[in-house]
Amino acid sequence: MGRPAGVSGADTMRTIRKAAIARIYRHGFEAMNLRDLAADANLRLGSLYNHVPQKQEFLASLLEDIMLELLQDFAQRMTGLRDPMERLLGFVRFHIEWHTARKEETFIGNMELRSLTPEQYRRIIGLRKDYEAHVRAILSDGQKSGLWKLDDVRITTLALLSLLTGISTWYRDDGRLRQERLIRIYQRLARRMLGVAG
Amino acid sequence: MGRPAGVSGADTMRTIRKAAIARIYRHGFEAMNLRDLAADANLRLGSLYNHVPQKQEFLASLLEDIMLELLQDFAQRMTGLRDPMERLLGFVRFHIEWHTARKEETFIGNMELRSLTPEQYRRIIGLRKDYEAHVRAILSDGQKSGLWKLDDVRITTLALLSLLTGISTWYRDDGRLRQERLIRIYQRLARRMLGVAG
Amino acid sequence: MGRPAGVSGADTMRTIRKAAIARIYRHGFEAMNLRDLAADANLRLGSLYNHVPQKQEFLASLLEDIMLELLQDFAQRMTGLRDPMERLLGFVRFHIEWHTARKEETFIGNMELRSLTPEQYRRIIGLRKDYEAHVRAILSDGQKSGLWKLDDVRITTLALLSLLTGISTWYRDDGRLRQERLIRIYQRLARRMLGVAG
Amino acid sequence: MGRPAGVSGADTMRTIRKAAIARIYRHGFEAMNLRDLAADANLRLGSLYNHVPQKQEFLASLLEDIMLELLQDFAQRMTGLRDPMERLLGFVRFHIEWHTARKEETFIGNMELRSLTPEQYRRIIGLRKDYEAHVRAILSDGQKSGLWKLDDVRITTLALLSLLTGISTWYRDDGRLRQERLIRIYQRLARRMLGVAG
């Protein structure tokens, strides 16, 4: 009943988060019950609460972490890129790589916002807006420097994000398209959409 | 107690469906409880079952109806259009009009598939594929007739659908953009994305 | 599973309240679990919630009803009595009769105040103060009319109430003292305590 | 982690008991959870068990200690008093002093008996009876020596105890009455109640 040998809290936590993401991805947050989640982490239900506060707050922290990681990885990838075109292509590549490698995370990051309390919703949606703002900055800079001429930068940002994020709804690792090819196709679609010869 | 004057069964049914769609839209199917739904239709919980089968089957029928209406409206709108470019622009207009006018329906049509049983899932997803096939046919025909030259028709179909459907995640009736302008912008984005001068 | 023949909601409610009072009396509110309470009323746990809102709110409503009944019965009994001495003796009789006939109710009415939320506490304690005020009025009137001469009316009120209410902690229906004799003894103690020859 | 400097086991124990008494006083034994209790003593839950046996047994030992202290302090105070009247007044003073100085202890000593196991109950209630017996002896001796003439010594003992113990339900250290005055008032009430001119 006490602590088994060689078990660290941080490890357990990681296992729980992974399992939660998988479960939420498959059937949604509401449909995930904590008994099963505990079982995934080789715990009894009660033990889960040594790691997780409340189901509801757990979701928020999960989504927040996902968004923070996304932002951080994005920042790192964009480091050093100046030219808007270069940044555009870099962004497309990054977004697809992230959204295919972290398919489950991004999916629930988009779907489960409605399961948040209003307060939590504001917290997470803020991070989302940050990401959006970075993308908008790229389009805006390209617009200013005459690289492309858009009807509406704001709308085009949202359109571009929808276009790319949509991938996560059908992408399968074992699908017929190698990821590299997928990136090339979407980079071209993006360039064209902005009216740059592709 | 008998039926209150002036209330017909079909009306009640419509009220229930509307209320269900609104509730599912806001917080998801799992989070909709039937007592509240009944209240929306001015019924007590027990009475709901005079109109609705099982919660689960109710969802399936809701989604099916939505998809059938979408397909039917689409077919009607496309009638008489031959030229792929004309069809493309018509489709963009139709899709946006439908997805903004029926924002809640389309949203749950995309989100709640995972709440279906496998059997129901197959049933509904089939209709979805039909819609997709119609769109793919447009792109394919344009490709054959040399109107545009796409890397991958299948992928581009999905991309186009994501692009357009994404609108329903942020569109607000009272937003700054009139719908007509939105359609124009997206028609241009679509044309450009296919590599047709916009 | 539906409603059994000949069962009325009001009857069930009465049964539940009675059972709850008995259970709370014996082991306290916290120790009363709703599964057992339901069983006392021949219900399954879920059915209890057709009659009871929340455990917490149920307690408050129980205590409130007890206090309201006490006040009402008190008012009725005091009707027509003017002379402070008559009222004093009438009050002693009433209080003992009520607190022995309704031993369980009064006991939990005194004990379970601490299980209330602050809000509920204020609600109930207000009624209690009303009862106290009625008793104080008797002592005060007697003081004014020179029937007795007390050091402190307020304190004596509390003392008198403690004196009488204490009975409910040891009184047993099958005890050696007939109730009538008990009343006589306490009436004498009360008169004496106020300094009136007994 | 080792023991922090300057903290002895006995101190910790005292802190825990104090905290327990305060918590039980406020919301009852059942409502006191050990995690919070540990926190009060600056401990984590697990560490509590280095000091405290079982929750249940802890309560019994708490109540027993309280009763033992009461008895011991009572015996000490009564030492040397012979005359029943002197003993009566001495008892009233002692009881009030103890029950106001140790308000929390006496309160839970009266309230939490029902949370004991039958075995523990017998153990504690025995001590209570001892105290009662001492008080009864005073009344009985006074009766024999003709100091007062009571209808029923046993009942009057209980009445006297209720009268005095009731103070602990409303007494506040910062209240309007100085303790000395309170004692005088109650000594008078007691004398009068026994029919001795006050």
Next chain:
DNA sequence: GATGAATGAGTGTTCATTCAT
């Protein structure tokens, strides 16, 4: 002696579903 972690047995509460009236 202190701590983090695990555990099992509850415990209140929700909810879809059924059915006599």
Next chain:
DNA sequence: CATGAATGAACACTCATTCAT
């Protein structure tokens, strides 16, 4: 058709207790 009431299965969450470290 509407309704009140019953039911079982689930569910999130709590808590006393234990024990390797």
